[in-house]
Amino acid sequence: MTMTVNPATTRPPTRVDHAAGPTQGPGRVLRIRSGPTRTTIGLQDQRAALIAVIDRAREGSGRAVMVRGPRGSGKTHLLEAVAAQTAECMMLRASGVEVESGIAYGTVQQLCGPVEHRIAELPRPQAEALATALALTPGLAPEPSLVGLALVSLLTNLAEERPVVCVLDAAEWIDDSSARALGVAARRLAGLRVALLLASSSPATLAAFAGVDEMWIHPLSDAEAGAMLDLELFGRLDPDVRDRVIAETRGNPLVVRQLARSTSSLALAGGFRVDTTTWVDAALDARVTARVGRADDDAAFALLLAAAEPLGDVATFHRAVAAAGLPTAAPEAAVATELLTLEERVLFRHPLMRHLVYRSASETQRRRAHAVLATAVENRADHAAWHRARAWTGQDERLAASTERSRSQAERAGGVAAAAAFLNMAATLSEHPGERSRRALEAARLHARGGAFDDALRLVADLDHRLVGSTTPATAYLVTAEVAASIGHVDAAGDLLAAAHELEVTDPVLSASVALAALEAAAAAGRLGAGGGVLDVARHARSLAGSAAGTAAGGLLRAVVARWSGGGTPDHAGLARALAACRDDESAVLPMAVRVAMELRDEGAWVALTQRQVDLARRSGELARLPRALDLQGCLHLLRGEVALAASSAEEAAAIARRIGAAEPVLAPVLMAAWRSSGTGQDDALEGCPSAGGPGRGGGPGGAEALLDLGRAMAHTASGRYEQALCEALRVLKLDEPFVSSWAVPEVVEAAVRAGRPDLAAHAIEVARSVSDATGSSWALGVEHRCLALLADDGAAEAHFDASVRHLVRAGMRLDLARTQLLYGEWLRRQTRRVDARTPLRQALEVFEAAGAAAFATRASLELRATGEQARRRTPDTLVDLTEREAQVAALAVEGLSNPEIGMQLFISARTVEYHLHKVFAKLGITSRAQLRAALPPR
16 A cells, blocks of 8 residues: 655555644734754655654554655654654654664564563563563564564553554664564554554565555655755855756755765855865765776766766767767766766766766876866856866966956856865966965955855965065955954954054055954954954054045944044944945945944844845855854844744854854844743843853854843843843943944833833933934834833823834834834823723734743733733644745745845745745645735734
């Protein structure tokens, strides 16, 4: 009997009902999961079906299911994902092992070992048979049928206490005695609260389990494989290379994971670095080596041509075979090795085989292959230039210059990693020491921007600074400082500032940008930073404030130095003017500008500048800057009430940082924890924030300690502990750290008023007024009016509350809007206007619940109950189960972006976008983009 849950297949209909999907209808809110996993791509239907099997087993309709699919198709991960959702069941596990497949009843021993003490409860013949099978008593091996019946009795007894789920992996290696006994038990589970889930890679039905229902796992579609590749690899890939890689995975998740483990998006970016890998499965290596060794010389060289040509273009391959003078039968001989196929593309049977074939050739053979390919490539000048360069021996300045010129086309296709490969090659070919060092330094900077920190530092270390011009030592120092900032060294700000001083005369624009990077690094390091943090760096950057006059970077540097170098009243107006210049200059991509936008509560500038940074980093493959850009974007999403997108940005930032070895940014996680802190007095969510990255690292909470303090103040305020809130908020305000201190203003005012100390709110009100006067932004005005409403008498308070709501609605900052609505509702109730109070309180409660702001939600719920209305609680039926990526795609689709435009934003292919939209439509119960806005929860 066979059941299938993949709707795309033509196999017989499924015999397992799918688990019910999410309830449709209005009033739903997004529920964001911890993130898409290997089992959520291509296996959603199978997982739902297996969960349904377990659900029916709980009700007394036991069943066995054999999950079948090739090695690496995701069977084990599927079973693990299902098992993770059966906490209330008794779980028994076993796994077949090839080397133990000859041990009689070895698998039964694994399965029953944890419950062997229950054997005595069985009828005597069954107890004796099972005890012998488990080697608890001596005797001859019992009949498998009797052991199978004993298993049924044992499982029946266990299931009387709670449902039992048995998971048996690698069933093809279960010993014969165990398989026959388990087969007997598997066919006798009807009426029991027992589910038996097996997985097998055998291409044929196992005889012992004949009659057991089977579930097939089929290869991932190209869109699904692309989505998984996006999860495993970050950065920019040449679209043609990406399509070739996806085709070579042949829909096998294990192959995608092996590829990600063995290489990186930096190596794959343009497909040029065929020789770059870190790990290859030994069995795969041995298979390729053996087959290449058995091939004749012509077939082996044809294989090498295919390996050295990264696009898998069939026409190029055949032209290269002809240009090499190989016989016409050479391609067929290469195919006969079973290492590649000639279809629409030249595809190796595993993407790592390309590397192994290339590695097996001698350097002379590789150069010959590249020389041939240089004449065979058409329509890709960058690839032709790369092959010419790889074919050359020695140094040639003309070829070096030509290779350098080709980097632009390579960068457009494969991002900064591809450009770095070309510049590195050009440096190797350079005849003149000065040109060699210049090109190597530029390659090092591109490597650093792409997240290849080791490559960048290695190039810098190999330079001979004595042979080059005066700018090279400064640039080399800059590269090391930028790497230090990316990986979170606490002294990175000082190193960047020193580099800025070195560059002041030769490149004032770059000097200003580097000085701003030093200030950003100091802000990120926070209290863990060396020296005096932002204030100290700003004071030492004063002499650079005149650099790059007339540029956005120069203007911002002057304004930031004036603001944070100490002394005098903060010039928020000067900051606002510099911020406007940065926003108008499309070439200005300055992380410090985003912090200034946050300082000034300028929501428009924050949106524009953050999106610009994320877009540029994705387009160019600059992985080093992407985590912090996503971190700042995550903060923005959260304050706008886009909880799913906030979680997605934070998780993607952390994943990219871990992959490239950068410091994990913490602002968005800390901000989310601040809103979600329990308010019980323990501040559990805040206490669970990431800890310091260790000695010499600034990637922990050092750059967010003030934000942690602010989060504690918020938690105290939410729970009515106003004295504690006032103490925390005043300390944050006094620290005067970028953006965090200005965000403490409304906390100081609310806590001071509620604690009966309105006099302590005077300075905070001055700051709020200065910020709103400088920018005139809706966000700043909304916060200022909320503060004024708290300090106003009853005659003026309502006007300020109305103004605050109006401005914050316009700004789209839903969490601040909810804070205003909560305070407004409380004020209205105390004015005995209970009916009027219900609307703002209800609106606030909905936002707080959606954001997981438990303490504020509790406060709003209590206030709403005091008006005489019972707050409606959210239930699982009101949730829509979208993954982070699905939420991102859906949000951009609502904004009207096309699939290619969404793909550019999220750095995935248009086909992957289509795949995610298909999943979104299915979950929301809609069929088109036109229905998407109405189906998604309101923001």
